[in-house]
Amino acid sequence: MIAEKIPDWLHSLMDRISDFGVFGPYRANHVLINEYKPGEGIMPHHDGPLYYPVVTTVNLGGHSMLDFYYPITDDMTDVSFKSRYVGSALLMPRSMNMVTDSLYTYYMHGIEEKKVDYLHLIKNDFDSSSFFADPDSEIEKKILNLSQIPQWEDLADQLERKTRISITIRHVPKTRKVNLSRLFKGTFS
Structure with missing residues (x-):
């Protein structure tokens, strides 16, 4: 990954998160800012080996639901999202969530494209998670947090989704310093 200058206003947030020790002996050196409007999401995916196996996200604006799935394997006969669904984390406004260990390295994560999350409680299974019926989804959501x-x-x-800004902060072990303006000089003239 090519290193670029991070804006000064982000450094205090990166430092506060790094001070928790979530990146082991390392400091945060990568930030990704995304905007999700109501009805937008992101397909289940792995972030890949480029990053230290911890990701922290600060959630601003509206809430969202981060869903976790088993990855597709060769021996699976049913690869639908419903059959691979593990559970969800409810991401509240002005909160920080952290994904680490096997939740980061093994399971896939994504955000379903929805405008409303339905939280009609239908069962509390006494293991710090609850199940919710959702008429807009084939998956019965299990909220892990x-x-x-x-x-x-x-x-x-019913929680109506509003525009959500996610500030994802990570550590990238291997970066390269490249002068991009020099590299692309004259390319876009």
Whole structure:
């Protein structure tokens, strides 16, 4: 990965997250900022081996639901999202989530394209997760982090998605310094 200058306003956020020790002995050196409008999502994927196997995301604006899936293997007979679904993390506004260990290296993650998340409680299985019926999805959602959300009992049955800004902060072990303007000099004239 080619290193570029990170804007000064992001350094304090990167430093605060690095100070938690989430990247081991390393410091955050990579930031990705995305905007998701209601109804937008991202297909289930792996981030790949380029990054230190921890990702932190600061969630601003609206909420979202980060879904986790088993990866497709050669011996699977059913590769549908429903058959591979593991669970979801409810990403609340002004929160930070961290994905690490096998949740990062083995499982795939994505955000379903939706405008509303339905939280009609139909079963609490007493293992810090709850199941919710969703009429717009074939998947019965299992929210893995529900007990960590303050006043989750007060959440509405339907959460309408609003524009969400995600600030993803990571450590990239191998970067190269390249003068991009010199590299592409005259290319776009």
